[in-house]
Amino acid sequence: MPRFPVATPQRNYTAVVERGAISRLAEFLPAKCGRIFVVTESAVWDLHGDRVRSALNQTTFDTLFFAGGEANKRISHVEQFAEQMAELGADRTSLIIAFGGGIVTDLGGFLAAIYMRGIPVIQIPTTLLAQVDAALGGKTGGNLVAGKNLFGSFHQPLAVLIDSDVLATLPEREYRAGLYEVIKHGVIASEPLFRVMESKRDAVFALEPKIVEHMVAESVRIKAEVVTADERESGLRRILNFGHTFGHALEAETKYSHFLHGEAVSWGIRAATHLGAALGMLPEQDSRDILAVLNAYGPIPSVAGIAAESLQARLLKDKKTIQARVHFVLPVRIGEVVVRADVPEAAVRAAIDRALAECS
Ligand SMILES: NC(=O)c1ccc[n+]([C@@H]2O[C@H](COP(=O)([O-])OP(=O)(O)OC[C@H]3O[C@@H](n4cnc5c(N)ncnc54)[C@H](O)[C@@H]3O)[C@@H](O)[C@H]2O)c1
Ligand SMILES: [Zn+2]
Missing domain, CATH: 3.40.50.1970 (Rossmann fold)
Structure with a gap:
């Protein structure tokens, strides 16, 4: 057990x-x-x-x-x-x-x-x-x-x-929303978990017990280790916010009524992946693989009509924004992320634009 x-x-x-x-x-x-x-x-x-x-x-x-x-x-x-x-x-x-x-x-x-x-x-x-x-x-x-x-x-x-x-008994949409958090755990801390999500999509959707238990257990292992290292989110625990800075902006902009939390996180992982790639931090193949997995577990509801500038303005209001510096959790390879507070606004805007265009 x-x-x-x-x-x-x-x-x-x-x-x-x-x-x-x-x-x-x-x-x-x-x-x-x-x-x-x-x-x-x-x-x-x-x-x-x-x-x-x-x-x-x-x-x-x-x-x-x-x-x-x-x-x-x-x-x-x-x-x-x-x-x-x-x-x-x-x-x-x-x-x-x-x-x-x-x-x-x-x-x-x-x-x-x-x-x-x-x-x-x-x-x-x-x-x-x-x-x-x-x-x-x-x-x-x-x-x-x-x-x-x-x-x-x-x-x-x-x-x-x-x-x-x-x-x-969970409605499929709710189940899928949770899967994006599992994908998040793969990207931040476990390439093997990510590859399971990539290769076993059908088994995941069919709720095959072995696969479900594996992905839940791996996620719990990762979260338990991170929380053990940093209960109060002063350092390492921030990596769990991968995809959440952008995702929270999307949730707030749509008044928490259009996207489930996990769906907004999926969009946020997409934006953070584009940002990491544009800053030259993430190998292109890894970026392609992350986007492909998000697509395979998607789509999320359309983001059509949502203004990029409003989302960007909301990043500054995020609870995790410290003294007007937005801390981005960015992937450097599948299985590892870093926290950066010095990201140029133009690069952030370009990442938002791309992520919006892909989900309209
Ligand atoms: N404390 C944390 O670290 C943390 C982390 C992530 C999210 N959250 C919070 O979690 C909340 C979202 O949680 P959620 O996505 O579980 O939403 P939720 O609690 O609203 O549950 C989603 C829906 O599923 C139904 N449901 C629950 N279990 C079911 C089951 N087994 N079968 C059928 N239906 C079932 C519920 O009735 C509800 O309608 C947010 O408020 C978010 O802020 C907290
Ligand atoms: Zn979350």
Whole structure:
């Protein structure tokens, strides 16, 4: 059973990647576990709640239902849940199980971070995106009117249980959005993973268990190693933002309603690849291979009508932009990226133009 250790100053824990991993839930409950609260969405609970119920066996628990969607990833819901928990007698020994996609893992994690100044959370991600990214690494939070993910906290989980069986019910578009984050992991840290994505596309789409487990496990291994090296994103963890600087600009420009996060990341990887190639940092063949894989897993919804200058202006507003210097994560070969803050604006604009033209 693949188990990946995550070691951070806050907590050491394990990410388990295994078909049927949810059935092991009881093994990860703390010794002195008080009341258990499962934060989930009704759609997810209807499909897969029985897995959690039977894993908890005779243990009683309460379910906190979250309406779902980015528009609801708001602090007001966290407050509501906290009030509900208090009414139900939650105390410092209580445990939260966040069971759903990245929105639930982010919001449920944040609820755990702030309830009585912090109670434990076990993450059970149910979308591919949450399995390979959101549920691991301790970033929790939600949206303000002013922008996405503008409140939050680092709150590392007790464990992350990643069960690829639940992916069978994921809508294809959501699955594909997660695949772009897997491709990202390949480009930033693992040429072998990238080549698997390149050569096994049909098996990936057919959800062949061996391939799915492999790509999830490799992604989790990479993210676990990066988070272990840099919990708070002061250095190495920035490489996980590959494709995200451009991608966030696209999401914001389209008011988070036109693209799924992973789709915007796909476009962002494309722009960053063009930028790396134009700066002479990335061999041409590698650039061609990355673009070909993005195309093979595409298309993403059309970007027609989106103005390059607006996207460029938005780069400066990115949360990760420090003192008006945009930090770009750029590929130097498949399997390695670097962070650069000295990129000429004209080159950025040209990369945006090319990426827009290719996805119109
Ligand atoms: N904390 C982090 O490090 C981090 C990293 C990446 C993304 N995120 C966050 O993750 C969020 C996006 O997550 P997401 O893409 O998982 O979206 P999501 O949570 O909205 O889930 C997508 C959809 O899939 C449905 N769903 C979930 N599991 C299912 C299943 N097994 N079968 C059928 N349907 C299922 C959900 O009901 C929802 O409609 C964003 O808010 C983003 O900010 C956080
Ligand atoms: Zn992402």
